[in-house]
Amino acid sequence: MEKTVDTVRSSFNSIRTGRSNPAMLDKIEVEYYGAPTNLKSIAQISTPDASSLLVKPYDKSALKAIEKAIVNSDLGMTPNNDGEVIRLAIPQLTSERRKELSKIVAKQAEEGKVALRNVRRDAIKSYEKLEKEKKLSEDNVKDLSSDLQKVTDEYMKKIDSLYKQKEKELLTV
Incomplete structure (x- = not known):
């Protein structure tokens, strides 16, 4: 039963509110060296402020794959890749x-x-x-x-x- 509550909690965390939360990206799978890999296992996700997320991959070669995975997710966020990190601006919800x-x-x-x-x-x-x-x-x-x-x-x-x-x-x- 505790497992069920944890599952509900994690599914709630993946739904975005107006504020940034690294858990929003928990369910994103990245095609990394031919295998689907969880984003948080190949990158550091941080919140520099209340309306943005910063994704810093451990391996810079994964930037394009991470960017593609974020675009293909249903989060409605556009990644901004500067060659080092990916910045995600969290738009306000209507x-x-x-x-x-x-x-x-x-x-x-x-x-x-x-x-x-x-x-x-x-x-x-x-x-x-x-x-x-x-x-x-x-x-x-x-x-x-x-x-x-x-x-x-x-x-x-x-x-x-x-x-x-x-x-x-x-x-x-």
């Missing part, structure tokens, strides 16, 4: 784009909740299987199921708070 991103965040939060429910369902099935095999009593299954429900509710609240935080971040101009 109100329409903010609402669109808010819907995407809501969808991702719901997918996270569905994943949590699936984990809960699978655990309950395994409890029932153990009960049929006489390894657990009916009371134990009920106790475990109610404990599991409490844990599931806790993780649902975590996802809700992440969602509310990201939505607030998106809708704040």
